[in-house]
Amino acid sequence: MFESISKFGVTRRAFDNKICALYTSNPRDFTNDPYKRVDDKAFGGGPGMVMKVEPLELAIKEATSQQKTHGVVAPLRIYLSPQGKVVNQQLVNELALHDGLIFVCGRYEGVDERFIERNIDLELSIGDFVVSGGELPAMLLIDSIMRQLPGVLNDKESAVQDSFMNNLLDYPHYTLPREYNGTNVPDVLLSGNHRQIELWRLQMSLWRTYQRRPDLLQSKNMTKIESGLLKEMIEKHS
Numbered sequence: 001m002f003e004s005i006s007k008f009g010v011t012r013r014a015f016d017n018k019i020c021a022l023y024t025s026n027p028r029d030f031t032n033d034p035y036k037r038v039d040d041k042a043f044g045g046g047p048g049m050v051m052k053v054e055p056l057e058l059a060i061k062e063a064t065s066q067q068k069t070h071g072v073v074a075p076l077r078i079y080l081s082p083q084g085k086v087v088n089q090q091l092v093n094e095l096a097l098h099d100g101l102i103f104v105c106g107r108y109e110g111v112d113e114r115f116i117e118r119n120i121d122l123e124l125s126i127g128d129f130v131v132s133g134g135e136l137p138a139m140l141l142i143d144s145i146m147r148q149l150p151g152v153l154n155d156k157e158s159a160v161q162d163s164f165m166n167n168l169l170d171y172p173h174y175t176l177p178r179e180y181n182g183t184n185v186p187d188v189l190l191s192g193n194h195r196q197i198e199l200w201r202l203q204m205s206l207w208r209t210y211q212r213r214p215d216l217l218q219s220k221n222m223t224k225i226e227s228g229l230l231k232e233m234i235e236k237h238s
């Protein structure tokens, strides 16, 4: 599954350029069970299977020593779980400061609780919905964390203007043609006036955030210019 980030796109380029490295391991390689089983029925009954402690614990040990060979002394061990803290951009930025991360991906009903108690530093969720395994959540996180690493994005792809940076959503984007089925690109973007364009984009970001995610604005320290630009839009639409 992880080939979709190691073999494609921005993340592939970062791996090729050795900005970071990805190792994956399969818990099935860490069991003595002749059928390579890593799960069993839940104590107390009920539907679904539970992942056992030992294969996961051995896998995490191996991942930890793998990271040591790259100079990472204490990697942060994360279990992807719908019961974890919901990830946002701020958390992604903080995770990007760590030297090494280990992601544990659950399957079935999840993992034996004792594994979490003994081996996990942080439980993270990608949102209040359930997917079938931790691999997709891990890949989402790895991609977003890598975008924050120096040298991963070039100027054209810069993450600085992405949504959630600065507690704002991104502004609307346009490209050729200038006119499409009667709809035109906003004049200001064709004006060549960089200051005006910058202000218009900031105003659109503020307005979008106000309309779609007002919760983000509550934790934002607005500058005088930002408050003025937003007020202008609110008045215009009232």
Ligand SMILES: C[S@@+](CC[C@H](N)C(=O)[O-])C[C@H]1O[C@@H](n2cnc3c(N)ncnc32)[C@H](O)[C@@H]1O
Pocket: 079, 080, 081, 082, 083, 104, 105, 106, 107, 108, 109, 110, 111, 124, 125, 126, 127, 128, 129, 130, 131, 132, 133, 134, 135, 137
């Ligand atoms: C089918 S889910 C198990 C859900 C578990 N029974 C529960 O309700 O908390 C299997 C695995 O997918 C991963 N997973 C599912 N939803 C997730 C989410 N929103 N965020 C992160 N990981 C998730 C976890 O690793 C989980 O162990």
